[in-house]
Amino acid sequence: MPVQQTLILLKPDAIQRGLAAEILGRFERKGLRIVGLKLVQATGDQADRHYAEHKERPFFPSLKQFITGGPLIAVALEGDEAVPVARLIIGATDGRAAAPGTIRGDLALSKSNNLVHGSDSPASAARELAIWFPEGLLATRRSDTVWVETP
Numbered sequence: 001m002p003v004q005q006t007l008i009l010l011k012p013d014a015i016q017r018g019l020a021a022e023i024l025g026r027f028e029r030k031g032l033r034i035v036g037l038k039l040v041q042a043t044g045d046q047a048d049r050h051y052a053e054h055k056e057r058p059f060f061p062s063l064k065q066f067i068t069g070g071p072l073i074a075v076a077l078e079g080d081e082a083v084p085v086a087r088l089i090i091g092a093t094d095g096r097a098a099a100p101g102t103i104r105g106d107l108a109l110s111k112s113n114n115l116v117h118g119s120d121s122p123a124s125a126a127r128e129l130a131i132w133f134p135e136g137l138l139a140t141r142r143s144d145t146v147w148v149e150t151p
């Protein structure tokens with residue numbers, strides 16, 4: 001049961017639609033802990049670095065315009081298997097195909113404006129957390145928790 005950290009972005013459409021609390025609440029209720037959180041106006045450089053793997057895709061210019069088009073909220077979450085667990089909560093990329101019960105399945109009707117980003121692997125999480133939280137995260141201790149977890 002590895003404790004992982006993952007990078008979540010509440011994309012500009014989530015902020016514009018007033019869904020930040022709704023989306024953040026889903027991760028919190030699952031039990032993932034917030035270890036970093038900030039409202040950010042993304043720069044072009046941050047967008048280029050964050051979406052480097054998509055640089056050559058035809059949708060990249062509009063994706064960059066979208067992600068820099070308004071404030072977003074960057075969140076660092078920590079918990080048991082946080083990377084895959086957050087991806088499950090987020091759902092498939094295309095909101096029209098995402099399963100009901102997921103964030104995108106319940107709240108998004110678009111493949112581009114799909115409300116939320118979640119790192120797709122621990123290596124991606126480390127790379128992305130360095131982009132959005134270059135100053136690092138709050139040090140948290142397992143002893144901060146007030147319950148005992150069983151395997």
Ligand code: IDP
Nearest residue numbers: 054059063092093111112113114116117118120
């Ligand atoms: P993911 O966010 O589910 O990991 P990726 O394939 O990594 O999906 O794509 C990154 C983001 O780029 C998506 O969340 C979405 O905003 C945008 N995107 C992906 N595919 C398309 C597309 O075919 N058209 C427009 N935008 C897309």
Ligand code: MG
Nearest residue numbers: 117118119120
């Ligand atoms: Mg991705």
